[in-house]
Amino acid sequence: MGQKIALITGANAGLGFEESKHLAEAGYRVIMACRDIDKGLKAKKEILASCQKAVIDVLELDLSSQKSVRLFADLVKQDYHRLDLLINNAGIMMTPKKITEDGFENQLATNYLGHFALTGYLLHLLKITENSRVVSLSSLAHRWSDIRFSDINFVDGYDKREAYGQSKLACLMFAYELERRLKVSGYSTISVVAHPGISSTNLFKSTFLKWLSPIIGQPAKDGAKPILYAALSKGLDGGEYIGPDGFNEWRGNPKIVDSNLPSKNNQNAKRLWELSEELTGVKYQF
Template sequence: MITGANTGLGFETAKLLAEHGATVILACRNADKAADAAARITASVPDSTVRTLRLDLASSASIRDAAERLRADYSRLDLLINNAGGIRPRYAVTEDGFESTFATNHLGPFAFTGLILDLLLAVPGSRVVTVSSIGHRRGTIHFDDLHFTRGYRYADSYFQSKLANLVFTYELHRRLAAAGASTIAVAAHPGNARTEFGREMPLPVRVLMRPQFRLLTWWLIQSPQKGALAAVRAAVDPEARGGEYYGPPGRAQFTGYPARVESTAASHDTAAQRRLWRESERLTGITYPILGKPAVLGS
């Protein structure tokens, strides 16, 4: 299953996995766009099996409904790629009262992963891959104001959420290892990839993302096909281990074929990992399962 798989990196990830024989579930907010993406993949890969699931990570109701529908149709899941993400140039809150970027990029994936984790635990060697960003290096987790109620800066919100992706991955890895599970948690980042992600960004960013500028920006921005390879490597490389992080190598980590890379010291802060986990449980009402038992959904 790949979240946000109707376009960009998620679509390219799904297409590549389908080309190699995986049954792929596209979990997307817009059902029509998901169906169109599935049709494009099956047209390109005629023997593939591609299904869709409506999932809005900014809505706790949608997350619960999607988890219930998935559990009704499947008894096991080999791979979950938490790819969906977004950024809001202007402040917005979800129907649950959470700042939209933080909800979509962290709280939603945290809740959905928890609700379906037992489907992954049923499969030896299954994986949870969460897509972060080089932007995490500029991130701070604002525990005193996670939802930016005292002043919103879209970049700070996005960087916080991408740091949270890594903090979540490392804490999930620790908990899975402590429970003796063979399921692992791995993180990845695409570098700078030319996708629709920047469509709501300031004009200079939108201009640089245009395909006609690719010859000028080859060193700065890579194709979505190449950007997707980091998540795919984290998902299928037999040498990958829990708690690892994959992305384009090099000092800037903008472009290139994926390798194991390092994240910031802030992402490895064990106190922050535990604190964010507790806060995420409190905000979402989701307590992760012990081996073999479903997640607990709070009030």
């Protein structure tokens, strides 16, 4: 059996960096998918400084561009013959209104639609890898919005907080729906979703929470724990939501947590899936 492979998006900073470091130390070959190659190479160097045996490939990926996602996935499919772990980690939060080159609201495009397409493109590689896993990143903020089916790209009334909430609710519903579809397909791949609580990272840099996050949150190394638990714990069957066990799920050790009612609406999850296939042009082949 060859070396296990983990692919992490947004791997150069914050939680993604800690996840990459941990998995490299655990013996995975790590593909660090970064939108800025220089930042990615710097992060790789930092990991190698403390773990000489680390095997790391840095590849360029801009999740806000469907073209970039497609080119990236083509490279991965060409150069790798297994994929044990896909961690859909990258994200932006509460950014000013921006419409991407594909016509999508930027937080939805980066946090959700980019990962939806990426996972679809890499599904075959995941399926042929025994016991592979897809880990999606949600947030306590999944409660901040419903899915706005009538105007998912916020053509009207952009609200940066609501748009972040919608994108993170979409990641959660996607993870649950992916698990349902994988179960039916009979493959051993599972889908798990996690949130880090509040973790002091660059994510907050342009938000009103930037002063608060170091006080109430936990360092990135601890914030990464629920995500790593979702990625590595042997006791998970798929479909679990993992978060910190402390007050309000802000910090603490990983445990299975609950999500809100709208996230468990299977009809809406199916509707969101179909809309996502239509918007991205990526049709999943189970």
